Amino acid sequence: MDPDAVARAFVEHYYRTFDTNRAALGGLYQDNSMLSFEGAKTQGAAAISEKLTGLPFQQCQHNISTIDCQPSGPAGGVLVFVSGSLQLSGEQHALKFSQVLRYRSPNI
């Protein structure tokens, strides 16, 4: 399967989960995963899930503008760079965001 298509499907799944069932994002991380968010680092699926569900907004809608992906190095996986906007409930203006995800299929 085209790696760009896999990356796009993963990104869509990630942000759909973020916007509709944020607590389930923890299932997309592993115990050695690390999240850097606005300068703060969080390690491990459970801690990352707690961090994301504890963000100071509830309803949100991510709109993706760009997805760039490439192989992430000799250990395999795909490095995905995402940019877009984040609309928070009750806010007039959307926020710009960008995020890097390192994705590794459980099947490869």
Added chain:
Amino acid sequence: MDPDAVARAFVEHYYRTFDTNRAALGGLYQDNSMLSFEGAKTQGAAAISEKLTGLPFQQCQHNISTIDCQPSGPAGGVLVFVSGSLQLSGEQHALKFSQVLRYRSPNI
């Protein structure tokens, strides 16, 4: 040495080289390196150097706003996310940019 300090030194070196001697950037890439730039992928140090030196602007000045780094996975190295602005010679307004670099020290 603190990995954040190493990443910061590398980022400063990368953009100082970009702004003062762009042709030398090729020396920071390897033959299996990949550059994704505005949706286009370029592989290998020589091709990446050619791509970067061929960009349609000459004098430029990068100003770094944020540097986030974390381990890039089991193969080692550091993943660095950089955001900032890019001032082109003769342009009134700076452009916003963000870039992801995967850095691997030759000594580790």
